[in-house]
Amino acid sequence: MKKIEHIGIAVKNLESANATYAALLGKKHYKTEKVESEGVNTSFFLVGESKIELLAATIPESPIASFIEKRGEGIHHIAFQVEDIQKEITRLKKEGFHVLNEIPKIGADNKLVAFLHPKSAHGVLIELCQEIII
Numbered sequence: 865m866k867k868i869e870h871i872g873i874a875v876k877n878l879e880s881a882n883a884t885y886a887a888l889l890g891k892k893h894y895k896t897e898k899v900e901s902e903g904v905n906t907s908f909f910l911v912g913e914s915k916i917e918l919l920a921a922t923i924p925e926s927p928i929a930s931f932i933e934k935r936g937e938g939i940h941h942i943a944f945q946v947e948d949i950q951k952e953i954t955r956l957k958k959e960g961f962h963v964l965n966e967i968p969k970i971g972a973d974n975k976l977v978a979f980l981h982p983k984s985a986h987g988v989l990i991e992l993c994q995e996i997i998i
């Protein structure tokens with residue numbers, strides 16, 4: 865794993881969360897992106913070499929909607945940047961981690977992503993992400 869790529873935070877309202885985090889970090893988000901497949905709207909802030917990803921549900925069936933319903937707003941996942949996502953998936957499976965999607969999918973911010981079940985990592989949903997080079 866190379867670094868913490870971003871920390872994902874589940875929020876109820878993206879506009880008001882954008883304003884809060886802009887005030888906190890002293891800068892605006894640099895982009896917003898809708899991830900249709902996950903039913904989320906996201907926005908990104910750059911903080912040094914890592915990012916903050918705010919996630920708001922766009923549909924009631926969104927995993928972010930059910931997360932907020934169960935646990936309220938807050939940290940949803942930690943994303944680690946990896947060099948070779950397929951290799952990491954194979955390695956982590958051997959280590960006994962529960963990989964939620966063994967075939968990486970296309971996530972926000974031009975990344976290939978895979979998730980590890982929170983039960984595998986003491987209650988934290990882990991995202992692996994690999995930059996897609998275009």
Ligand code: ZN
Binds near residue numbers: 872941
């Ligand atoms: Zn993420």
